[in-house]
Amino acid sequence: MTSVLLPEITFPEGVCHFVATPIGNLGDVSLRALAVLAAADVVYAEDTRHTHRLLNRYDLKCRLASYHDHNKLKAVPEIIDRLKAGQKVVVVSDAGMPCISDPGFSLARRLLEEEMAWTVIPGPSSTLSALVLSGFSPDRFLFLGYLPRKKGKRSKFLTDALTEPGTVLLLESCHRITSTLEILAELAPGRILAIAREITKLHEETLRGTASDLLKVMTGRRLKGELVLVLQGLSAAGDLEE
Numbered sequence: 001m002t003s004v005l006l007p008e009i010t011f012p013e014g015v016c017h018f019v020a021t022p023i024g025n026l027g028d029v030s031l032r033a034l035a036v037l038a039a040a041d042v043v044y045a046e047d048t049r050h051t052h053r054l055l056n057r058y059d060l061k062c063r064l065a066s067y068h069d070h071n072k073l074k075a076v077p078e079i080i081d082r083l084k085a086g087q088k089v090v091v092v093s094d095a096g097m098p099c100i101s102d103p104g105f106s107l108a109r110r111l112l113e114e115e116m117a118w119t120v121i122p123g124p125s126s127t128l129s130a131l132v133l134s135g136f137s138p139d140r141f142l143f144l145g146y147l148p149r150k151k152g153k154r155s156k157f158l159t160d161a162l163t164e165p166g167t168v169l170l171l172e173s174c175h176r177i178t179s180t181l182e183i184l185a186e187l188a189p190g191r192i193l194a195i196a197r198e199i200t201k202l203h204e205e206t207l208r209g210t211a212s213d214l215l216k217v218m219t220g221r222r223l224k225g226e227l228v229l230v231l232q233g234l235s236a237a238g239d240l241e242e
Contacts, residue, residue, distance in 0.1 A: 020123025024200035130228035134194035140166030185211035
């Protein structure tokens with residue numbers, strides 16, 4: 001348990017607060033994020049057990065409620081009602097920024113429809129961290145979220161992604177990364193890729209090389225945990241493409 005001196009904040013009535021949370025290392029949370037969490041009447045989280053660990057680390061006592069893909073039809077109207085009643089509502093993701101590959105987007109759309117305000121408490125981002133770790137050009141990049149589960153759709157998705165001039169960032173499951181690398185080995189055998197694993201955690205590492213190179217090393221413990229797949233952009237690949 002860690003106690004910290006939190007900064008004074010203002011919490012405007014009726015304004016929903018989307019708060020970024022650590023992607024691995026609990027020490028990455030900002031003091032402003034902790035202050036907003038501490039001031040909230042209710043904190044909506046994807047997995048309340050996960051968020052509870054963060055709150056315990058900083059000795060925060062917050063009322064938690066669930067908001068995830070499976071209950072958003074019920075949770076979104078509930079959040080809207082709380083905000084209209086003047087309650088201080090915070091929404092967090094399990095890791096990183098709410099709304100980015102996250103059910104928070106449904107709430108943002110509803111807030112827009114209701115002409116209600118929301119704000120962001122910025123913080124850690126797995127995609128931006130992976131972009132820097134990859135060593136690929138940050139001048140132009142495209143985040144495409146999670147890859148499709150079905151192999152055929154994934155192949156079509158990657159075919160399109162490989163035509164992007166700038167760096168491409170993708171989220172992929174450790175259980176499907178081998179299959180995805182096999183597809184990339186066929187589609188673009190010369191393209192340089194990067195896999196950023198366990199970002200901010202004890203076993204963080206970034207692997208770089210062609211899909212065939214990465215298939216050789218993505219084994220054992222590397223097939224566990226969180227990862228971001230980064231594709232070198234077509235303009236940077238140049239004559240590497242076959």
